[in-house]
Amino acid sequence: MSANPDLLLLNGREIDPSAPAVSPLDRGFHFGDGLFETIACVRRKPRFLSLHLERLVSGCARLHIDLGAVNVIRDEVRHAAAATDVSLIKVMVTRGPAVARGYAWSGRETATRVLLRYAWPQEDTAAQREGVGVRVSAMRLGENPALAGMKHLNRLEQVIARSAVPGADAAELLLFSSSGQLICGTMSNVFVERAGRLITPRVDRCGVAGVMRRVVLREAARAGIAVEEGTVSEADLDATREIFLTNARIGVWPVRSVGARTLRAGVLTQQVQSSIAPLLENPVDA
Amino acid sequence: MSANPDLLLLNGREIDPSAPAVSPLDRGFHFGDGLFETIACVRRKPRFLSLHLERLVSGCARLHIDLGAVNVIRDEVRHAAAATDVSLIKVMVTRGPAVARGYAWSGRETATRVLLRYAWPQEDTAAQREGVGVRVSAMRLGENPALAGMKHLNRLEQVIARSAVPGADAAELLLFSSSGQLICGTMSNVFVERAGRLITPRVDRCGVAGVMRRVVLREAARAGIAVEEGTVSEADLDATREIFLTNARIGVWPVRSVGARTLRAGVLTQQVQSSIAPLLENPVDA
Secondary structure, eight states, X not given: OBSOOSEEEETTEEOOTTSOOBOTTBHHHHHOOEEEEEEEEETTEETTHHHHHHHHHHHHHHHTOOOOOHHHHHHHHHHHHHTSSSEEEEEEEEOOBOSBSSSOOOSOOOOEXXXXXXXXXXXXXXXXXXXXXXXXXXXXXXXXXXXXXXXXXOOHHHHHHHHSOOOTTOSEEEEEETTSEEEEESSXXXXXXXXXXXXXXXXXXXXXXXXXXXXXXXXXXXXXXXXXXXXXEHHHHHHOSOEEXXXXXXXXXXXXXXXXXXXXXXXXXXXXXXHXXXXXXXXXXX | OBSXXXXXXXXXXXXXXXXXXXXXXXXXXXXXXXXXXEEEEETTEETTHHHHHHHHHHHHHHHTOOOOOHHHXXXXXXXXXXXXXXXXXXXXXXXXXXXXXXXXXXXXXXXXXXXXXXXXXXXXXXXHHHOEEEEEEEEEEOOOTTTTBOOBSOOHHHHHHHHSOOOTTOSEEEEEETTSOEEEESSOEEEEEETTEEEEEOOSSSSBOOHHHHHHHHHHHHTTOOEEEEOBOHHHHHHOSOEEEEETTTEEEEEEEETTEEOOOOHHHHHHHHHHHHHHHSOOOO
């Protein structure tokens, strides 16, 4: 999993990824004052591009960042995706270079837009088939409805949680909130079975409203599976018979163990995987 | 209050502040994976430089960022401060450009160090003398002990709180935590009087352990004022007879109103101001 993108666009201009590019006054750099999307691209097409852009537009509106014409980004992503069979495209939008010192924004900033295209990592197919182990992180997420749901650039919680490195026994760490609810993984959303239904934690106090989470909520409902957002307690996690993780890149990963407890990939997980497989294989826009 | 620093050093090298300088792969830019200090400099000397560097070293240790020799930063700050009568120097340290994609750090990153020197804003003397109005922010801070106390680069909460722009009636907004305790202002720490003692909120669940807060705790105790860290409730705020704000630049600002409620600059506030005035006027290292 190389760090180096093979393509980098800054405000639409292609530049050398190894060269300095970002203003040292950028509010993304100073405050994490911005948002990002990680878009999985297969068969030279971005998956669920409209859903990603919808979330980006929504986040920019919440933060009062002037994104400009979203079709500019749409075209950039499509063009970047078309050049290589599979790739991961990260789009970052910040409020741009500061026009005044301090936390307050003036409204006169010009947003910074960065597109980075990375090679697709290799480990994923086995994880989709065989499932992954997870553990519960000792760190709990802070709760702030003003930030919840957005894929913003304040990611120190994920950095810290992830630094308790998942070993051979765990590909992901589950995160609870400070008030004791299960929320997500460090880089994924989570679904658990409860009384025959699928529940994914609400993300209105913390966590990110993942695009694949949204796709699973929609496709599971279309497939006749009972699925909903809700609160998920530690007891729910202990009692569940099925868990799976979602994100834009991994699709659905069945969870085969939580710490020392072993689980099997259950029927709900398999149904969800089947229902979204065609969409992962042949990208659609929404 | 101009946004443009008159001096910018990147890893010790002087560069044009208006030129691109930061790697588009920097983890400070992607995740806010870093820390900063804002150091007030008067009479060509940084105030409390050793306290700032102590906090920076402590934060880097908590985040496992390899800061390198702290004396390099000490010398840079002193040198930058010496060139102009008064200034504000912001030092940023990030984990540096990513060596792998994703939140986890590898330990092989090389930290990025930025020094920005800004002109000193003008409004401060009146605020120190006459006090300022404050209001209570509608936004509450998320609580995460893993982040609490550090002056890290995840500042979206402050950006959002500050965007409810303080008007003529309010120079600062007071922030409560998600569990309902008073913590700080958007850019300041806070002290309140309770039963004749000064209390400043604990910063072990959220908030920043301010350098001026630390100086006030120390100097007030030396001056025989009863002062301590503690929890401060909404009722405490409503009942208090004195409040003041602290930060490295402003020193101590008496609070003359909280919303519609008027306060007078009380005797404790004046004692604290007197006890720290010599240290603000003639900078000492610690």
